[in-house]
Amino acid sequence: xxxxxxxxxKIHFPTDDGLVKSVDGLSFGVERGKTLGIxxxxxxxxxxTSLGVLGLHKGGRARISGEIWLDxxxxxxxxxxxxxxxxxxxxxxxxxxxxxxxxxxYTVGHQIIExxxxxxxxxxxxARKHAIDMLGRVGIPEPAGRVDSYPHEFxxxxxxxxxxxMALSCDPELLIADEPTTALDVTVQAQILDLMRDLQRxxxxxxxxxxxxxxxxxxxxxxILVMYGGRCVEYGSxxxxxxxxxxxxxxxxxxxxxxxDREPTxxxxxxxxxxxxxxxxxxxxxxxxxxxxxxxxxxxxQTEEPKLAxxxxxxxxxCHMGRSERQQLWENEIKxxxxxx
Amino acid sequence: xxxxxxxxxxxxxxxxxxxxxVTFGIFYVVPQWAGATPEALASRYVGRAATPETVHLVAERxxxxxxxxxxxxxxxxxxFVGAEYDYGAGVEQCPAPCFGYSFISGQPVWPDLVDRMPxxxxxxxxxxxxxxxxxxxxxxxxxxxxxxxxxxISMGTALAGVSLPIFFTGMISLVVFSYGLGWTPPGGAxxxxxxxxxxxxxNLLLPWITLAFLFAAGYARLTRAGMLETMGEDYIRxxxxxxxxxxxxxxxxxxxxxxxxxxxxxxxxxxxxxxxAVLTETTYTLPGLGQYSILAIRNQDLPQVMGVTLxxxxxxxxxxxxxxxLYAVVDPRVRLS
Numbered sequence: 001x002x003x004x005x006x007x008x009x010k011i012h013f014p015t016d017d018g019l020v021k022s023v024d025g026l027s028f029g030v031e032r033g034k035t036l037g038i039x040x041x042x043x044x045x046x047x048x049t050s051l052g053v054l055g056l057h058k059g060g061r062a063r064i065s066g067e068i069w070l071d072x073x074x075x076x077x078x079x080x081x082x083x084x085x086x087x088x089x090x091x092x093x094x095x096x097x098x099x100x101x102x103x104x105x106y107t108v109g110h111q112i113i114e115x116x117x118x119x120x121x122x123x124x125x126x127a128r129k130h131a132i133d134m135l136g137r138v139g140i141p142e143p144a145g146r147v148d149s150y151p152h153e154f155x156x157x158x159x160x161x162x163x164x165x166m167a168l169s170c171d172p173e174l175l176i177a178d179e180p181t182t183a184l185d186v187t188v189q190a191q192i193l194d195l196m197r198d199l200q201r202x203x204x205x206x207x208x209x210x211x212x213x214x215x216x217x218x219x220x221x222x223x224i225l226v227m228y229g230g231r232c233v234e235y236g237s238x239x240x241x242x243x244x245x246x247x248x249x250x251x252x253x254x255x256x257x258x259x260x261d262r263e264p265t266x267x268x269x270x271x272x273x274x275x276x277x278x279x280x281x282x283x284x285x286x287x288x289x290x291x292x293x294x295x296x297x298x299x300x301x302q303t304e305e306p307k308l309a310x311x312x313x314x315x316x317x318x319c320h321m322g323r324s325e326r327q328q329l330w331e332n333e334i335k336x337x338x339x340x341x
Numbered sequence: 342x343x344x345x346x347x348x349x350x351x352x353x354x355x356x357x358x359x360x361x362x363v364t365f366g367i368f369y370v371v372p373q374w375a376g377a378t379p380e381a382l383a384s385r386y387v388g389r390a391a392t393p394e395t396v397h398l399v400a401e402r403x404x405x406x407x408x409x410x411x412x413x414x415x416x417x418x419x420x421f422v423g424a425e426y427d428y429g430a431g432v433e434q435c436p437a438p439c440f441g442y443s444f445i446s447g448q449p450v451w452p453d454l455v456d457r458m459p460x461x462x463x464x465x466x467x468x469x470x471x472x473x474x475x476x477x478x479x480x481x482x483x484x485x486x487x488x489x490x491x492x493x494i495s496m497g498t499a500l501a502g503v504s505l506p507i508f509f510t511g512m513i514s515l516v517v518f519s520y521g522l523g524w525t526p527p528g529g530a531x532x533x534x535x536x537x538x539x540x541x542x543x544n545l546l547l548p549w550i551t552l553a554f555l556f557a558a559g560y561a562r563l564t565r566a567g568m569l570e571t572m573g574e575d576y577i578r579x580x581x582x583x584x585x586x587x588x589x590x591x592x593x594x595x596x597x598x599x600x601x602x603x604x605x606x607x608x609x610x611x612x613x614x615x616x617x618a619v620l621t622e623t624t625y626t627l628p629g630l631g632q633y634s635i636l637a638i639r640n641q642d643l644p645q646v647m648g649v650t651l652x653x654x655x656x657x658x659x660x661x662x663x664x665x666x667l668y669a670v671v672d673p674r675v676r677l678s
Contacts, residue, residue: 152674
């Protein structure tokens with residue numbers, strides 16, 4: 001069993017319009033010192049998954065089933081109070097937009113001190129020293145001077161560094177980063193990703209990066225999980241996903257990645273259509289209305305849901321097409337097209 | 342921060358000057374546009390049987406023939422350094438701040454106002470304490486339990502509270518609690534705090550609650566709306582992700598952010614009230630500024646009306662100045678802009 005092991009996680013929200021199946025039977029694991037990238041479009045259930053792991057849906061309207069094992073301890077059945085005690089200490093989270101994710105009325109230092117003192121019985125002075133120390137470690141210059149600044153007085157990149165400092169203040173063993181670089185300038189994105197990689201090595205934590213940007217996970221991930229409509233459609237090592245992808249949706253994501261070495265006149269290959277409604281998930285394979293290869297499955301993709309099946313070496317794919325057919329398509333059509341660009 | 346304070350102070354002073362001009366204009370200039378002669382203005386200061394010569398003389402002594410600017414200057418001078426009134430028989434000293442003399446009693450206006458301020462201030466202060474505590478806590482609980490029975494009942498009550506006027510709730514409460522049950526004294530009871538604090542509170546209890554009910558309703562609704570908004574903010578999620586206990590999340594992170602608009606409303610409400618809680622004071626016959634202004638208007642006692650108007654406006658300006666300064670303490674983002 002992995003350090004974090006999620007089994008058949010389902011997170012459903014009853015609404016007036018029907019049951020929203022934000023996450024529907026997701027399983028994954030991540031070891032300490034390793035990084036898992038969860039990739040998918042907006043509304044594919046990535047963020048809901050991460051909040052679910054942290055137990056932040058508890059007490060709400062969500063219906064959660066499945067198992068979440070963290071370091072040999074099952075969290076889904078545990079009491080809300082027990083999970084609260086682990087939150088911030090054993091598992092922490094970095095959020096997307098650091099401006100709206102930090103409280104505008106409290107100084108950055110105050111918020112880090114607060115995070116530290118929830119789980120450590122120390123005086124304010126000790127916690128403050130720790131906060132300054134943390135700010136220095138995430139690369140904020142003159143941390144002793146910046147500790148009393150408010151979030152709006154920081155630049156976007158500095159704010160995200162402060163957010164990371166806050167998340168790491170209690171030395172968490174599991175760190176979830178939800179779109180950590182989306183709200184940042186491109187130049188700052190690379191810095192933040194480098195920082196996260198360095199800190200992960202230093203703290204030896206398990207890291208989950210949630211993003212819609214394959215470029216981000218390419219930098220950091222050991223494993224990659226591709227989500228579509230609340231489900232896993234492809235799961236494998238980073239090499240599997242980048243060099244031997246077998247699901248048409250993954251191909252689409254790869255084709256949508258802007259690349260610098262591409263001719264400016266050439267167009268991206270976007271995936272047609274928009275992500276599915278999570279209330280009326282398409283019948284059969286959820287991706288079939290947007291899939292260019294539905295005609296190759298004898299109509300099964302409209303009626304029958306494909307199983308998530310292992311191909312080899314832990315590489316999982318949810319597709320009706322035969323393996324050899326997928327490999328042929330990749331080698332003969334998709335890969336040359338991506339490379340020619 | 343210092344420039345912010347200075348800017349607000351200048352703004353407040355400018356506002357007071359404009360208010361004094363408008364008040365002066367309403368009571369002295371506008372009647373003349375409408376055709377009132379200086380003699381007509383002066384006739385208010387003399388007895389009914391006065392001859393035209395006397396009226397003319399009084400108008401001259403009071404300066405009603407002077408240009409408007411000169412009259413306004415004299416009016417301001419009266420407020421800041423005091424005034425002298427020459428009634429022919431002798432010179433009367435009116436020390437600053439001088440708002441003139443009542444037509445009816447002949448007494449200077451300012452000491453009367455000062456006498457009545459503690460009543461209105463006591464009424465407003467006690468009521469404010471009740472309505473802020475009650476309104477905000479009901480609002481918070483309603484927001485956290487949206488759609489629950491508590492939420493529906495309290496919001497229904499709040500709607501009633503906003504809609505029912507004081508002279509209705511006040512009368513009902515008097516009938517029930519004073520005349521019916523005899524728990525509280527009937528209207529008109531006033532004891533100064535310095536004389537007997539317990540009696541002071543006992544006499545004011547019913548007016549406090551009635552007045553607070555009206556305001557608490559609005560505060561409960563505002564707090565509920567504010568809490569519903571802030572509890573959906575990203576930083577609330579962050580606070581929970583840190584492992585903070587839910588009650589700390591609600592109070593320290595949610596309520597703190599939701600309080601800012603409530604503070605603004607409170608400044609204006611409180612400023613307005615200490616200038617005279619007209620309906621409450623009338624219903625419970627409390628000798629405060631509100632009752633004073635009603636009597637002044639009914640008697641067409643011009644100096645009294647002007648005095649109470651200016652003082653009430655001054656309270657609102659000062660209250661909103663204080664709120665602006667507090668704002669900078671509460672919301673650090675204000676200090677920069």
